[in-house]
Amino acid sequence: MQDQALFEYVLRLADDSLILGQRLGEWCGHGPILEEDIALTNISLDLIGQAISLYDLAAELEGAGKNHDQLAYLRFENEYKNVLLVEQPNGDFAMTILRQFFFDAFRLPLYEALMQSPVSQLAAIAAKSVKETRYHLKHTSEWVIRMGDGTDESHERAQAAIDHLWRYTSELFYEDNKDEQLQALEQVPSLKGIQANWMETVKTVLYEATLAIPTNNWKFEGGREGRHSEHMGYILADLQYMQRAYPNMEW
Amino acid sequence: MTQAEQERRFLDKIDREIKIEPNDWMPDEYRQTLIRQISQHAHSEIVGMLPEGNWITRAPNLRRKAVLLAKVQDEAGHGLYLYSATETLGADREQLMDDMHTGKAKYSSIFNYPALTWADIGTIGWLVDGAAIMNQVALCRTSYGPYARAMVKICKEESFHQRQGYESLMKLCNGAPQQKAMAQDAMNRFWWPSLMMFGPSDAESTHSDQSIKWKIKRFTNDELRQSFVDATVSQAQILGLTIPDPNLKWNEDRGHYDFSEINWEEFWQVVKGNGPCNKERIAARLKAKEEGLWVREAANAFAKKRAMKKSA
Numbered sequence: 001m002q003d004q005a006l007f008e009y010v011l012r013l014a015d016d017s018l019i020l021g022q023r024l025g026e027w028c029g030h031g032p033i034l035e036e037d038i039a040l041t042n043i044s045l046d047l048i049g050q051a052i053s054l055y056d057l058a059a060e061l062e063g064a065g066k067n068h069d070q071l072a073y074l075r076f077e078n079e080y081k082n083v084l085l086v087e088q089p090n091g092d093f094a095m096t097i098l099r100q101f102f103f104d105a106f107r108l109p110l111y112e113a114l115m116q117s118p119v120s121q122l123a124a125i126a127a128k129s130v131k132e133t134r135y136h137l138k139h140t141s142e143w144v145i146r147m148g149d150g151t152d153e154s155h156e157r158a159q160a161a162i163d164h165l166w167r168y169t170s171e172l173f174y175e176d177n178k179d180e181q182l183q184a185l186e187q188v189p190s191l192k193g194i195q196a197n198w199m200e201t202v203k204t205v206l207y208e209a210t211l212a213i214p215t216n217n218w219k220f221e222g223g224r225e226g227r228h229s230e231h232m233g234y235i236l237a238d239l240q241y242m243q244r245a246y247p248n249m250e251w
Numbered sequence: 252m253t254q255a256e257q258e259r260r261f262l263d264k265i266d267r268e269i270k271i272e273p274n275d276w277m278p279d280e281y282r283q284t285l286i287r288q289i290s291q292h293a294h295s296e297i298v299g300m301l302p303e304g305n306w307i308t309r310a311p312n313l314r315r316k317a318v319l320l321a322k323v324q325d326e327a328g329h330g331l332y333l334y335s336a337t338e339t340l341g342a343d344r345e346q347l348m349d350d351m352h353t354g355k356a357k358y359s360s361i362f363n364y365p366a367l368t369w370a371d372i373g374t375i376g377w378l379v380d381g382a383a384i385m386n387q388v389a390l391c392r393t394s395y396g397p398y399a400r401a402m403v404k405i406c407k408e409e410s411f412h413q414r415q416g417y418e419s420l421m422k423l424c425n426g427a428p429q430q431k432a433m434a435q436d437a438m439n440r441f442w443w444p445s446l447m448m449f450g451p452s453d454a455e456s457t458h459s460d461q462s463i464k465w466k467i468k469r470f471t472n473d474e475l476r477q478s479f480v481d482a483t484v485s486q487a488q489i490l491g492l493t494i495p496d497p498n499l500k501w502n503e504d505r506g507h508y509d510f511s512e513i514n515w516e517e518f519w520q521v522v523k524g525n526g527p528c529n530k531e532r533i534a535a536r537l538k539a540k541e542e543g544l545w546v547r548e549a550a551n552a553f554a555k556k557r558a559m560k561k562s563a
Contacts, residue, residue, distance in 0.1 A: 018313075025316070028304035028323050030535065032543025033550075034297070034331050041324040044307075048317045055313070069312045093546050149556065150549025157545065235308075242311035242369055249427050251311035251369070251419070 005178040006119065007061040008081065009188060011071070012224060014054035015082035018072055019232075020103060021047030022239055023090055032093050039139055043100065046132040053125045060121075073243040077236055078226035085168035087223070087231050091161065094147055094154070098161035101140035101205070106172040108133045109197040113189035122187075141205045148209025159211055166214040171221040172198070265466050270396035273339040281465055284458065285395050286340050287356070288467065290347040293333035294358035296326045298351075298532050302366035303375060311369055318415050319372065325408045332401040339397045352537050354524060359383075361444050363526030370423055370430075370437035376416015378438075378445040378483070384409050385479045386449070394466040417486065424490045431491070438487070439495045446510075447518045449476040455515075480508050 024044035031037035055068035062071075085103060090096045111133055114126035147158040173191040182188045206213055222228065242251070252260075257276045264271060271277055300323050307323065310316035334344045350356035361379050366372060387409060390402045423430040450456060450472040462468040470478075480499075487494050498511040521529070 021316075022308055025304075025307035025320060028307055028320075029297070029300035030304075030539045030542075032539065032546035034327055034334070036543075036546075037300070037327040038324055038331070041320050041327065045317060045320040045324065048313060048320065052313050052317070072313055093543065146553040147546075147549050150553040151545065153545045154549030154552075238308040241309045246311075246427070246429060249311075249430060251315055251422055251426075 003061050003063070005181045006122075006187065007058055008178050009182055010054055010058040010061060010122065012081045014051050014058055014071070015080050016086050016103070016107075017047040017051040017054060018239075019080070019082045019235060020086040020100070021045075021051060022235055023086065023088075024096070024100075026090055027096065036093070040096070043136050043139070046129075046136070050125070050129045050132070053128070057121050057125065069243075073240050077228060077232055080223075080228065080232070080236075081226060082223050083168065083171045083174070084220055084223040084229055085165065085171065087229055087235055088165065088168065089231060091164075092157060094157040094161040095164070097140050097143045097147070098158065098165055100136065101144050102165060102169050102172070102202070104133060104137035104140050105198050105201040105205075106194065108137050108201075109194045110189070110191075113194065116189075117187055119187050137201075141201075144205050144211070145209040148206070148211040155210070158209065162206070162211060163214050163216075166216070167218055167220045170217070170219040171223060174221060174224045176224075265394050268466075270399060271394050272396045280461070281467075282340050284462060284465070284467060285398065286337050286342045286347075287458075288462075289333050289337045289340075289398055290342065290350070291357050291359075293330045293337065293347070294351045294356060295362065296330035296333065298358045298362045298536065299379075300326050301532055301535055302362055302364075302528075303372060305366055306369065306372050309369070310372075315419065322376070322412050322415065325412070329401075329405050329408070332404070336395075336397040336401050348536070348540065352533060352540070354533075357522065358532075359448060360518070360521045360526060361441075361448050362532060363521050363529045364440065364444050365528050367440075368433050368437060370420070370433040371441070373416045373419035373423065373434070374437040374441045376412050376414075377420055377486070378416075378441050379448065380409050380412040380416060381483065382445045382448040382479050384413060385475045385482075389469045389475065392466075392469055417490075420490055420492075424492065434490070435492055438492045442495050443513065443517075444521075446476055446480070446513055447521075449473070449479065451515075451518070452513075477507050480510055484508055 021044045024040050024047065027037070027040045027044075029037065031040055051072065052068050055071045059066045059068060059071055085099060088095075088099055108130065111126040111130040115123050115130060117123045117126070144158060147154040149155070173195040175191050179188065179191070183190055203213065258278060261271070261275070261277055261281075264275075271281075303319060303323050303326075307316060307319055310319050334347065337347060338344065347356065351358060361382075366375065384406060387402055387406050391399055391406055393399045393402065420434050423434040453459060453471045453473045456472055459468065459471055463471070484494065484499070496511050498509060500509050501507075502509045520526070524530070
């Protein structure tokens with residue numbers, strides 16, 4: 001049971017990384033400046049790398065003899081447990097950066113806390129990923145500030161992205177009885193503490209960017225339970241295309 | 252110092268294999284030739300990201316996805332050093348990109364061919380990067396210092412790109428019959444465009460003579476093309492792929508492979524903008540430029556505001 005809970009927990013982390021990495025990969029060659037083509041593919045690459053390590057661990061916990069690719073590529077839509085935030089379309093550069101910023105501000109304190117986990121493999125993945133995530137958060141924070149305090153247009157676009165994405169942020173802190181089991185064993189941190197840390201980062205950066213925190217706290221959730229947005233099917237159609245069209249082959 | 256003296260000193264450096272550096276005197280035509288050639292190379296890196304980028308979301312497994320991301324990221328990096336090298340010659344990155352958008356500046360025509368299957372990604376690595384390396388290894392000794400130094404780093408990464416492409420094809424060629432067929436199909440489509448990458452034949456090449464004299468280029472187009480064919484035949488044999496040229500044959504007397512004449516009509520048509528993807532590639536670059544305009548404006552406005560705050 002405990003392995004089942006931990007499996008689910010690691011799978012959520014892995015799916016978040018995979019789907020966000022997949023989304024960022026769409027930017028390749030289309031960035032607003034060459035430096036951002038490099039940065040966005042770099043972040044995508046880090047996330048795919050994290051997904052590989054996390055799926056390896058999940059596969060081991062599941063004990064069904066699967067490998068990371070089978071977990072990443074061969075599940076049905078409702079078996080993916082990523083938050084809705086990461087599957088949202090790239091939109092304009094502001095939308096992509098804000099989506100990434102909200103995610104990084106969540107991932108950094110989460111990884112910092114997971115470094116203390118007695119589950120040694122999870123702690124090791126967190127220790128490796130924390131360095132990457134710190135850089136991602138620095139990069140996205142700088143862009144949020146630049147856009148917010150840049151031109152009228154960039155300010156408006158950044159604010160529009162915040163207003164749109166805000167409804168998806170509460171799900172980052174979704175917890176169910178599986179989390180509670182793991183928290184009782186002190187294997188994973190409570191997301192309440194992570195949420196406080198996240199809010200602090202968001203407030204600080206948006207304040208410096210002269211951007212406002214939305215007052216409408218209406219929530220969109222469901223990804224953690226496998227209920228996704230309409231976008232998810234298209235993401236999987238691309239992601240799984242080769243594995244579905246040419247089953248059981250090595251690449 | 253008179254211009255004649257400066258020119259004599261410049262040629263003397265070229266003769267003695269001393270690199271020309273940004274602040275050295277150089278003939279205007281040497282500068283313009285370098286800007287044209289380096290920017291063309293930079294544009295090729297950037298446009299080359301498009302056919303490959305197209306497959307990132309569909310890569311068949313996570314390892315291939317990561318490798319492809321790393322490769323495309325390297326290409327953006329190459330573009331960046333190369334544009335920086337042109338800046339040392341007084342060129343402006345935005346202006347150079349605009350010249351590409353209007354068709355005034357060219358990029359490698361190979362990227363006007365579509366990447367239709369996953370095997371194309373391996374084939375681009377093997378043949379296209381392989382052909383690029385032939386050119387670029389020679390450029391590591393080019394006479395202009397910043398260009399030569401950029402090439403040393405670029406060649407190391409390109410050699411990784413070629414190996415990953417070959418390794419990916421190895422998997423296909425040792426895999427299921429559909430995989431092998433996919434690889435052969437990619438070979439059939441990419442072989443001739445890869446040979447075209449070396450440019451027009453020496454008799455037709457307008458810029459070659461002077462570039463060789465100034466040691467910007469160290470080998471002619473035809474010499475490099477021949478080296479590429481000679482190196483590639485045995486690699487294709489190991490994969491078990493057939494090169495789509497009935498006249499490909501070892502010539503004992505020449506010590507080289509003979510091969511058919513390139514379809515120069517196709518070559519010039521693609522150069523002139525009539526390849527299968529010319530319009531799409533330029534449209535994608537223009538869209539990125541237009542949609543990114545507000546981002547660049549924001550970054551500039553922000554930098555100005557911060558500079559003002561500091562000086563206040």
